[in-house]
Amino acid sequence: MLIRHLSTTGSTNDDALAWAQDGAPHGAVVRADFQTQGRGRAGRSWESPEGLGLYFSLVLRPEIELSQVPQLTMLAALAAARTLEKRTQIPTNVKWPNDVVLRGGKIGGVLSEARALPNSPSRLAFAIVGVGLNINFSRGDLPPRPIFPATSLYIETGKVHSPDEVFAEFLNEMQTLDNQWPGRWHQLREEWLRRDVLQNQTVQVEDAQENWSGTACGIDERGALLVQTKSETRRVVAGDVTLGWEGF
Ligand code: BTN
Numbered sequence: 001m002l003i004r005h006l007s008t009t010g011s012t013n014d015d016a017l018a019w020a021q022d023g024a025p026h027g028a029v030v031r032a033d034f035q036t037q038g039r040g041r042a043g044r045s046w047e048s049p050e051g052l053g054l055y056f057s058l059v060l061r062p063e064i065e066l067s068q069v070p071q072l073t074m075l076a077a078l079a080a081a082r083t084l085e086k087r088t089q090i091p092t093n094v095k096w097p098n099d100v101v102l103r104g105g106k107i108g109g110v111l112s113e114a115r116a117l118p119n120s121p122s123r124l125a126f127a128i129v130g131v132g133l134n135i136n137f138s139r140g141d142l143p144p145r146p147i148f149p150a151t152s153l154y155i156e157t158g159k160v161h162s163p164d165e166v167f168a169e170f171l172n173e174m175q176t177l178d179n180q181w182p183g184r185w186h187q188l189r190e191e192w193l194r195r196d197v198l199q200n201q202t203v204q205v206e207d208a209q210e211n212w213s214g215t216a217c218g219i220d221e222r223g224a225l226l227v228q229t230k231s232e233t234r235r236v237v238a239g240d241v242t243l244g245w246e247g248f
Pocket of ligand 1: 108
């Protein structure tokens with residue numbers, strides 16, 4: 001496996017993107033000890049101080065439709081959940097589409113960015129799958145979050161963990177999942193549903209057009225979240241999903 005390990009960078013997603021455009025193979029990884037411009041979903045920033053977190057981005061080149069990219073995000077979140085669960089012996093959850101949740105707190109996230117093949121715009125050329133995991137943050141180091149407050153391995157176990165070890169363990173889990181996918185997607189989807197904190201919960205969805213609510217009732221073939229409203233089952237492909245209904 002090709003790994004580039006930088007001490008400082010802007011965002012490993014940007015480095016991996018440039019490397020992919022330059023021909024980086026499937027499975028190449030860029031890791032940084034410190035990011036000055038770490039990015040999260042929906043234009044948020046991702047705190048990335050040295051020694052407290054793990055920050056890296058994978059270049060993936062499966063031959064798939066662009067619409068299947070959410071599955072890659074989910075694979076990385078599952079790999080992270082398996083890694084943290086084995087290390088802590090604490091059941092670890094996910095939250096569609098990209099959060100890793102431990103004891104009700106957000107301990108990590110995945111940010112995927114995809115590029116299409118120039119001559120077939122619906123086919124994937126490559127995806128950059130960026131992963132951030134909170135390793136040795138203390139409570140005061142983490143930005144406040146109203147729902148799923150941020151947590152870290154240190155906060156949950158009272159022990160300092162080695163980012164190098166967690167990284168190696170993650171890569172092992174990701175390799176295993178990558179070997180099983182897409183062939184065993186159904187099994188992986190079952191694991192996702194077992195771990196997903198949204199399952200059968202009332203959720204509030206904020207998409208580009210509106211806010212609405214319903215009951216999370218599964219994941220479809222492509223990795224979209226299914227939400228049952230009073231009148232229909234709706235697919236959520238992108239958008240922010242939170243638990244509960246605050247009544248807009
Ligand atoms: C989220 O939950 O909003 C996604 C967070 C993803 C953060 C990682 S850290 C490594 C990679 N580089 C970035 O700039 N972002 C991702």
